[in-house]
Amino acid sequence: MRRRNSDFRRPVRRRFSNVFWLTLCGLAVLLLIILLSRETRDSSSRLVYTKRPYRHDRIADGLNITEEMLRPESMTRQINDQISLAKAILVIAKESNNLQFAWELSAQIRNSQMLLSNAASRRSPLTNRESESAIRDMALLLYQAQQLHYDSATMFMRLKAKIQSLEEQANSFSEKSSKYGQIAAEEVPKSLYCLGVRLTAEWFRSSNLQKKLKEEKQAAAKLVDTGLYHFCVFSDNILATSVVVNSTAMNSKNPDMVVFHLVTDEVNYAAMKAWFTMNSFRGVTVVVQKIEEFSWLNASYVPVLKQLQDSDTQNYYFSGNHDNSRTPIKFRNPKYLSMLNHLRFYIPEVFPALKKVVFLDDDVVVQKDLSALFTTDLNGNVNGAVETCMETFHRYHKYLNYSHPLIRQHFDPDACGWAFGMNVFDLVEWRKRNVTGIYHYWQEKNVDRTLWKLGTLPPGLLTFYGLTEALSPSWHILGFGYTNVDSKLIEKGAVLHFNGNSKPWLKIGIEKYKPLWDKYVDYSHPLLQQCNFH
Ligand SMILES: *[C@@H]1O[C@H](CO)[C@@H](O)[C@H](O)[C@H]1NC(C)=O
Ligand SMILES: *[C@@H]1O[C@H](CO)[C@@H](O)[C@H](O)[C@H]1NC(C)=O
Ligand SMILES: *[C@@H]1O[C@H](CO)[C@@H](O)[C@H](O)[C@H]1NC(C)=O
Ligand SMILES: *[C@@H]1O[C@H](CO)[C@@H](O)[C@H](O)[C@H]1NC(C)=O
Ligand SMILES: *[C@@H]1O[C@H](CO)[C@@H](O)[C@H](O)[C@H]1NC(C)=O
Secondary structure (H helix, E strand, C coil): CCCHHHHCCCCCCCCHHHHHHHHHHHHHHHHHHHHHHHHCHHHHHHHHHHHCHHHHHHHCCCCCHHHHHHCCCCHHHHHHHHHHHHHHHHHHHHHCCCHHHHHHHHHHHHHHHHHHHHHHHHCCCCCHHHHHHHHHHHHHHHHHHHHCCCCHHHHHHHHHHHHHHHHHHHHHHHHHHCCCCHHHHCHHHHHHHHHHHHHHHHHHHCCHHHHHHHHHHHHHHHHCCCCCEEEEEECCCHHHHHHHHHHHHHCCCCHHHEEEEEEECHHHHHHHHHHHHHCCCCCCEEEEEEHHHCCCCCCCCCHHHHHHHCHHHHHHHHCCCHHHHCCCCCCCCHHHHHHHHHHHHHHHHHCCCCCEEEEECCCEEECCCCHHHHCCCCCCCCEEECECCCCCCCEHHHHCCCCCHHHHHHCCCCCECECCCEEEEEHHHHHHCCHHHHHHHHHHHCCCCCCCCCCCHHHHHHHCCCCEEECCHHHEECCCCCCCCCHHHHHHCCEEECCCCCCCCCCCCCCCCHHHHHCCCCCCCHHHHHCCCC
């Protein structure tokens, strides 16, 4: 990137710590100019003009260069426009390591500049004849650049991606330096653990159980009524799940039509039931299941479970837990944690009676009524999700191993990634197209972890490839757990997602965004007080 400075004959003070940022800013400005220049030719000439007045003054001695540049048929302007575009592309070509192309471009830029300066020194406009070949040669190169996707829109996205990844790096660095990890996070999970214990005790002590049983009878019909709005959350975090349910309820126009299907693990089951029995959420129906209930979820059916039995895989997945001995009580069982994560691939089996479900991660906050999601046309697709490739460069090649022939054969590396966390699933299509079978196929192919490493997004991208409908981006705003989010997006967003490490229930949560989540926590609740939540 630094080589760029010599391309632009502008004095740039080299302050090394800032060189990179200056370069990026410069590029962004330049790109803006190019984008504008493509839109309106008139304004482009003005812009080019104000950008380098000195040169035109020099040329202008005998010839009014403003007038010349504003003439619709001006060759000077065409060449000028081409040069500025070519210079931007030169940067992209160098950055993409296409040195041959960069070399050809520089040669042509020099050629065109020569033509301009000849015309300037003889003080008469360029004629069509003398400029024709230069313009054509340059146009050819610019056309090639387009074929290579070196256009300004692509570059703009790349720059954004680069800036974002730098921010991510910076953030993760500051997280680390503030002793990120179990150590810094310990205090709040202790409170979470306390809450779990007290709720469990409450559940077995109090007669709420009976009340709950009675309610369950009433609710039973609702749980399978396909005319209602069914949401599912798979989580072992009571407080986070409570925020998801509460925020959905508070912002729902018809809370009595909302049904929440929560799935947790054995450890948190009683506590989860207790919490959603003792609190009411504007008449929203809540049912809690535990993952152990699902006898079909076993190693002979589920590849992930089979793979987890393999000790090699165990080491791989759990070797990060060096500080297990330091964590006082293992309240998060990584096996279940991981299976709760993978449960998203079995939704039709978890809810055999349902036709449509909105899946929410437990680290989201809902800000709007979500009922429109249930009538959104998915055009025969299985998964309705918000695409992520416009915000950053989150395309398939970022997540998958494109050196692997299976991946190369089946998937377009430039396909747009999308996000888990707020998805509409059409379970009828899912069953019809055997999507779980597709997932099993890929999960089994990945037994040696050469297709992807960790997580559920990469297998999700494979499983729902060609089966995903892009939803309007305001349905799902991402990044609250690691980056800065545009405040206009925050207001408009229906679901805000704290993806990233800085969860709002941890001490290291990003202070700025915590209130968005805190709003839906009742900190005056006696149990939260006893467990030191604040
Ligand atoms: C050049 O032309 C522009 C617009 O026609 C005019 O405003 C400007 O004064 C002229 N400059 C010179 C140096 O004649
Ligand atoms: C495992 O799951 C399969 C189908 O999902 C089921 O047929 C089988 O009975 C289950 N095995 C056990 C031991 O529950
Ligand atoms: C679904 O896919 C799996 C694995 O690809 C296959 O074994 C199974 O027979 C398929 N089921 C149906 C109903 O097509
Ligand atoms: C990607 O796939 C190739 C081909 O199977 C394999 O050799 C390589 O190790 C994989 N890369 C990673 C990072 O797993
Ligand atoms: C739900 O959120 C509202 C604020 O929007 C809050 O007043 C209420 O206490 C919350 N309920 C629970 C059970 O957390």
